[in-house]
Amino acid sequence: MSTEEGSLSTEGMYSKLVEDGGTSADEEFGAQPARFVASSTGVRGRLAHNGPYRVATACLTAFCLILLMVLVAMGVHYNSMGQNSQKVSQNSTSSSSTQMQKACANVTTLIAEQSRLKEKNIELQNELDQLKAKTEKLETTPTPQPVQCTDDWLYFNGSCYFISRFGRSWMESQKYCERKGGHLAIIHTAEEQTFLWDLLPRGHWNSYWFGISDEKLEGDWYWVDGTKLVGGFWEDGEPNNHIDEDCGYIVKTEVLTRVAIKSWYDAPCDMSIPWICEKKAAK
Template sequence: MSTEEGSHSTEGMYSRLVEDGGTGADEEFGAQPAPSSTGVRGRLAHHGPYKVATACLTAFCLILLMALVAISVHYNRRDTASMDQNSLKEKNRELQNEIDQLKTKLEKLETTPTPQPVQCTDDWLYFNGSCYFISMFSHRWMESQKYCEDKGGHLAIIETDEEQTFLWDKLPRGHWNSYWFGISDEKVEGDWYWVDGTKLVRGFWEDGEPNNHVNEDCAYIVKTKVLSRVAFKSWYDAPCSMSIPWICERKAAK
């Protein structure tokens, strides 16, 4: 083949490719046709509804999540407020109970007499501003008075029901437990005087006492095992030389 013929042949093929839009060559060499703009728009139009639905669903989920968060915060605040109210009520009840207890204590303090500061040694008993000593030894009446004076006091002067009851309750029971106290009629028979010089106004004598049986010028108090005996009928007169225990009295130190 001549060069001229090859040239004409090539030109002929090129003309066909141009006329056919290049389709034949693409088919011949296995090439795929290029997508047209019409095909791309078709596929976008085909997938568009799914994208819109996805976007809507996502927005709905976000709205739902925000609603759940808001509801949770609301109920948490309500529960917290309810708990705070319950705590306040409980605190108020506790404070009211404490106030009531303090009021009760204050009322007791107001009705309780204020104790006076006193100083009685261990072997002396305090009552109504005085200290009392109940001996365990025996002396005659005058020796007993001297002992009490040495301790800063005197034989007990018993003037009231309360004082008589106090001393009577402190004495031990026995066959015939008797104790000197501070009264005598040595100067004038039948005229009983206390050791401080004041005259007896009221006594707690046993029935038939004092009887001055054998020159009995001093008085003592008796407590026995007989339970029928009472504090207000426990005084007897006896000879001052009799040796028995005694009861001292002195003012309590303040």
Template sequence: MFSICYFLNNKSSVELEEESELTLAAISPVRVTPRPGGPGPYRLATICLATLCAVLLISIIAVTAHYKNKPPSAGGATSAMQKQDAAAVSDLTAAVSKLQEEKKRLQEEKKRLQEEKDELLAKLEPAIATKAPEGIKPTTAAPIVCPADWLLFNGSCYFISRTTRDWPESQSYCQSKGGHLAIIHTPEEQTFLWDHLPRGHWRAFWFGLSDEHTEVIGNGFWEVGEPNNHIDEDCGYIVKTQVLERVAIRSWYDAPCSMYWPFICEKEMVAGGSTAVPH
């Protein structure tokens, strides 16, 4: 721009006057006769060139400012991609969390259905459906149904208390309900009861084992080193703790019968028998 202005300003006055006359003759129907030796045409050309230079300068400044303030397209694209990636990661995290919750719900549902299945199978075990002679319909015994809050397993109903008593009081309570403290014979029975016990720091439950007169040794589901009959420990209880490595078949301990623990009652049932619990 400044080169153009410099070129124009360095023309001779005669050339500028001639160009001015030609320009004025082209844009005006009235012929203008320049004053001989006057400065008019030169001043007019100078003003026009200065105006043109100013307009060009302002245009260049405006264009430069526009592109200077405009963020780079590559950077904008990168920012948009980062936002999209962050949104995708957030959506993926939410989906994973939802799947984990659904997995937990399905596991709980599976456990509940398994318990219902076990109870149903236990109810059907006493049912008698033998093949009768030809012409005689087979007979089926009525299923056993335990009272509310009692668990059915292999023909017996079991009650796990939430209150504590000493061993003799626990036995008396079970007898008042038509049963006795649970007597455990098989690993399956032991595992069934142990699975229904709640975990805790040291959750102990009386069951039907007492050797106040004769020390019990030999078979059972004792923890290693038990029974040790330490300080007249004559009654048996089952322990379930937060330690996951502890197993059902090594969970018996002996303790003084005067200690207060929750307890497990058992009542043998017969097919079609009454399920009412005495009050």
């Protein structure tokens, strides 16, 4: 109430002043009072209205600063991520290159292994073909009848052999073999010589006639079938014709160092010793 009254009083006083001396005041100052009032009212209005704008401006500035900081942080973050991504990409490229090299090496190894297996397969196929050919040959070949050596005769490589247990001269031994359908043994190979040697018992001087002599001409040894000796299995220093020794015999003693292929000697043909006969095996 007092405020309204003060305001009315002031306005009345101002009106009165205008009425009393308004002309001179207006002439000196023009419409300044009226503009002042209006200006004062406008300033107060602007001040009243500018308060929220200042707050908004401050908030907007703070928001911009925060946004700028966020953008900077994001830039740093993405830059770091880009570097990491580049490193990962480089590592990935290096790893891929290593894996590619390993893969190429594995492929080369597999190709070489495949080639080796192909060659092995060819070899096995050849062996299979050979086995098939042998099988076909065996199937078409007649089965031989079992050979037979009668009584005390022993078989070896198509022949039967008889080893006597008593002694006779070389000539009488040959006649005995002939009566049995054979002859004194003719020995051509080391295998045959070894076979007979293994049949003989060991002793002090176990000796056996076989079918060779040089009665016709000293030093020219012939088999009982008329063929000439080639080679032979003489002991070192034999034959020596020590005392008119024209017939050959095999010796096997208790000395273990003696061998089958060095066991022939020459001796007088009338000496009585065991003998070895040979004849073809029956089929």
